[in-house]
Every structure is written in structure tokens, then in C-alpha cells.
Amino acid sequence: MTYSLVLRSLEPRLSRQELEEISVKVPGVARADCAFIAKDWFGIISSNLVLSDALKFQAGLRAKGCEIDVVADHEIPALHHDFRCQRIDLTGDEIILSTSMGKRYPRKRSDLVFASAGLLDQEKAGRTTEMQTEVRFTDSGAYTAQVRKSVMKFEEKRFFRIDLFFGSEPHRISLEIDKQSVCFYGERHIRIRNTLDITILMVDLQSLLPPERMNRSLRELSTSHVYPSMHAYEEELRWAFYRLGAKG
Numbered sequence: 001m002t003y004s005l006v007l008r009s010l011e012p013r014l015s016r017q018e019l020e021e022i023s024v025k026v027p028g029v030a031r032a033d034c035a036f037i038a039k040d041w042f043g044i045i046s047s048n049l050v051l052s053d054a055l056k057f058q059a060g061l062r063a064k065g066c067e068i069d070v071v072a073d074h075e076i077p078a079l080h081h082d083f084r085c086q087r088i089d090l091t092g093d094e095i096i097l098s099t100s101m102g103k104r105y106p107r108k109r110s111d112l113v114f115a116s117a118g119l120l121d122q123e124k125a126g127r128t129t130e131m132q133t134e135v136r137f138t139d140s141g142a143y144t145a146q147v148r149k150s151v152m153k154f155e156e157k158r159f160f161r162i163d164l165f166f167g168s169e170p171h172r173i174s175l176e177i178d179k180q181s182v183c184f185y186g187e188r189h190i191r192i193r194n195t196l197d198i199t200i201l202m203v204d205l206q207s208l209l210p211p212e213r214m215n216r217s218l219r220e221l222s223t224s225h226v227y228p229s230m231h232a233y234e235e236e237l238r239w240a241f242y243r244l245g246a247k248g
Helices: 016-023 033-039 051-063 195-206 216-220 232-247
Strands: 003-007 045-051 070-073 087-090 093-098 104-108 114-137 141-166 172-177 183-187 189-191
Touching: 003 051, 016 033, 016 195, 033 045, 033 172, 045 051, 051 070, 114 195, 114 216, 114 232, 141 195, 172 183, 183 195, 183 232, 189 195, 195 216
Parallel strands: 087 183
Antiparallel strands: 003 045, 003 070, 087 093, 093 104, 114 141, 141 172, 183 189
16 A cells, blocks of 8 residues: 655645755655655645655654645545536526537536636647757768757646536536637636636636635635646645545
């Protein structure tokens, strides 16, 4: 059986240096892992640890002021796959979600159990061609030539995402926009550069649930807080679901 370290609160946040000091006493946590742990501080600090490593890591974190639980990996909820929509409308007692093809999915507000929203960054890999200088050799000597080569490029993509979790199927419905796409809310055509429209939608979503049933960005109505990856965003959701269950 393997274990995870689960924070009781997202604060305080430890630095990479502080985590490296702890890792010296934890064989299963490499010093190099601490940079990722510090960046990905969204509730579940580390997973797939043997119990002895988990307990040593827990002791080190507690010494730094972090209250943390050791939890069997299988006890932390997995997330449902998402069903993508492009439009959301709110009526008196319904949340109406529609696909890009216009198919509507009316859901009762009372069936909504959790909501999340926020800005995310994600590296997108793709191949492109570029001219490179290459040294070539002949019997008479060496010379340089410009050649076209296929190379892998990584581009950071920022997008805004909403996830709504329901008690009945489909359990997870998401909406997502980036600089090339748009989603619709009532009469609004929401684009990622329009923070006012994004904030208005977040305010209305925030009104649907109590604070403990939404992620941090939605709870704080933040358009400046950016999750560094989809993994970080989803780890906070899994952490929140675990905390809700742990509270009974």
C-alpha cells in the first residue's frame, strides 16, 4: 500500500529550500523533486510513498508548521472524466448547459455538489520547422550550410476553465476558453481577455454553493491567481473532495 501527504489547509506554503531540508531525511523524496512539490502546492503534497517515508515527511512538514495527514492513496477520490459544453445559462432553479452543437442539458441547481473555476497554464507541445546551421565535411574541407529541420517546440497556453460537479450523470461538466475560443453565458460571449465578463460569471457561480464546495479561485473571485498546470488544478479538487469527506 502507498500513501499521500494531505494538507489540512493550503497555508502556510513552504519554499523549495525548506522542502529540500526535509527531503534529506526522506529516502523516497529526491532533492530534485522539491522544486515540483513547491510549485504544485495544492493540497496533496506527495503521493505513492511507502509508509515509513510518508511518516518522516509528515514529521518534517509539521516541524515547519504544516498540519498534514498521511492518507492511503486509494482513499483520495479520483475525478470523473469531463463532459465538455460551450454555453451556460442560469434560471430560477436550473443550470442549463449546452454543447457547441446546441444540445441542451438542463440540471437542477439542487443537484450541483461542487463548482470550480480559474485560470490555468499548460505547456503545449508541437512540431515546427526552422532553419539551422550545420557543419558538413568534404574531401576539400569543412563548410557550413543552412538546412531546414523539424524540431519540438513547447508553448505555454493559458486558458480559463469551469468544472461543475453533479450528483447524477454526467457527473462532471466543463467549459473551457483560450485565446482562440469562446464560451457563452446568457447574452455574453466570454473571451479569455475579458476579465469583467469572467468575473461576472464567477460571481454568479459563487452564489450557487457554500464556500467549502468551491475551489480557491472561485471562492476568492480571483482572475489573478493562475494554476501552473491542469494537474495542480485537479489536485486541489481531489484535495477538496477528500477534505469534505473527512469532515463527514
